Amino acid sequence: MVDMRAWVQLISVFMWNPLMGNFISGHIYRGKLKQICIPALNCYSCPGAIGSCPLGSLQTVLADPFYNWSFYVVGWLVVFGSFLGRWICGWICPFGMLQEWLYKAPFVKLALPQWMRWSKYLILLVFVIWIPLAGARTLGLGVPAFCKYICPAGTLEAGLPLVGLVPGLQAAIGSLFVLKMTILFAVIVVSFMIFRPFCRVLCPLGAIYGLFNRVSWYHYKCDRELCAGCGTCANQCRMNVDPAREANSPECIRCGDCLQKCPQGALSAVYGFNSKTEAIGNE
Amino acid sequence: MLRLVLPALGLAMILFGLLRNEHLTVWAKAITICLECVGIG
Numbered sequence: 001m002v003d004m005r006a007w008v009q010l011i012s013v014f015m016w017n018p019l020m021g022n023f024i025s026g027h028i029y030r031g032k033l034k035q036i037c038i039p040a041l042n043c044y045s046c047p048g049a050i051g052s053c054p055l056g057s058l059q060t061v062l063a064d065p066f067y068n069w070s071f072y073v074v075g076w077l078v079v080f081g082s083f084l085g086r087w088i089c090g091w092i093c094p095f096g097m098l099q100e101w102l103y104k105a106p107f108v109k110l111a112l113p114q115w116m117r118w119s120k121y122l123i124l125l126v127f128v129i130w131i132p133l134a135g136a137r138t139l140g141l142g143v144p145a146f147c148k149y150i151c152p153a154g155t156l157e158a159g160l161p162l163v164g165l166v167p168g169l170q171a172a173i174g175s176l177f178v179l180k181m182t183i184l185f186a187v188i189v190v191s192f193m194i195f196r197p198f199c200r201v202l203c204p205l206g207a208i209y210g211l212f213n214r215v216s217w218y219h220y221k222c223d224r225e226l227c228a229g230c231g232t233c234a235n236q237c238r239m240n241v242d243p244a245r246e247a248n249s250p251e252c253i254r255c256g257d258c259l260q261k262c263p264q265g266a267l268s269a270v271y272g273f274n275s276k277t278e279a280i281g282n283e
Numbered sequence: 284m285l286r287l288v289l290p291a292l293g294l295a296m297i298l299f300g301l302l303r304n305e306h307l308t309v310w311a312k313a314i315t316i317c318l319e320c321v322g323i324g
Contacts, residue, residue: 028314035313036306037309043317045320052310052312052313056313056317057312067305070300071296071297071299071303072297072299072301072305072309074293075295075296075299076293077293078290078296079290081293082286082290083290144317144319147320148319154322155321163321169316172324174323177322181322217286273286
């Protein structure tokens, strides 16, 4: 399953960014497909992108004084979250894949303090919702603050290629670019030591999808009669989840490691709207 | 029950957003280089 996940992750990079020729020309796609939000964090200014990042889209609509809320983007998030939850993070997020691959490098490994998981909810409330909304109401135009001040995926997927290809952008580089490059660099360096630090600490999209993990069609189940309480699943979980206690934790990205390693076969993945739906496998 | 209600609610919100032309605001932003995302403005 782990190998299959790596392939799905790689394919998803090209699924969200199929227009590789734009990385040479320095253009971005301007077609109507960009009216549609994709499930993963993938910058719409990435030269290869054909869809819209749901976080960028949400901030854009909230920052527009014409709207008080974005039913359209929140609707996409609810649909994606309801069906898949944080499976999206574990399987089809290009920036998640990058962090995961960096973590495979032989380097000293560190644990992340549990309390740091809460910071992504604060970032969601302040940078994704409050600042864009407040700006629209008080100044007449809000700022997509997460994209502007934090998002390292945007810096990597859009900032670096476009600044490298478009001379006009090179001339406009300032302290903001330095800030965003510093954040990207920090995330990359920390990813060698901590598993998916951006996903666990900073990503508002992961925070949103995590809220759906308990109610999403794709979810995990722990058979209490089979579980021996050995702790194998919790010990091997790189997201610091205890699947035996909380199989549908908001932190679980559905990587499937615990399903494979449970010696009793007590953990299983389930897909369906009925809580009694048959398991689709534990391998 | 919630597993049925939530996707339906999400679809209803997408349709309502389409009626409010929110998708055009998303589109307008997505087809021009986002200077905030790039780290310029």
